[in-house]
Amino acid sequence: MSMMDKIKQMLKGHEDQASKGIDKAGDMVDERTQGKYKGQVDTAQDKLKDQLGVDQGDQGQNPPPQQP
Numbered sequence: 001m002s003m004m005d006k007i008k009q010m011l012k013g014h015e016d017q018a019s020k021g022i023d024k025a026g027d028m029v030d031e032r033t034q035g036k037y038k039g040q041v042d043t044a045q046d047k048l049k050d051q052l053g054v055d056q057g058d059q060g061q062n063p064p065p066q067q068p
Contacts, residue, residue, distance in 0.1 A: 022054070
């Protein structure tokens, strides 16, 4: 079992809290870098949420791209 699988198992049922934590961490990075890397931080947040299976659609941010 990979580390990511273990993390996903631990987060099961707590996806909303995980999403809030990812957003809060990204906001802190943006604040400390004065928004210099905002685009990269947003991309990292989206990818981490995708990897962890956290639903982004209800966050009001960029929804995941739709597959054709």
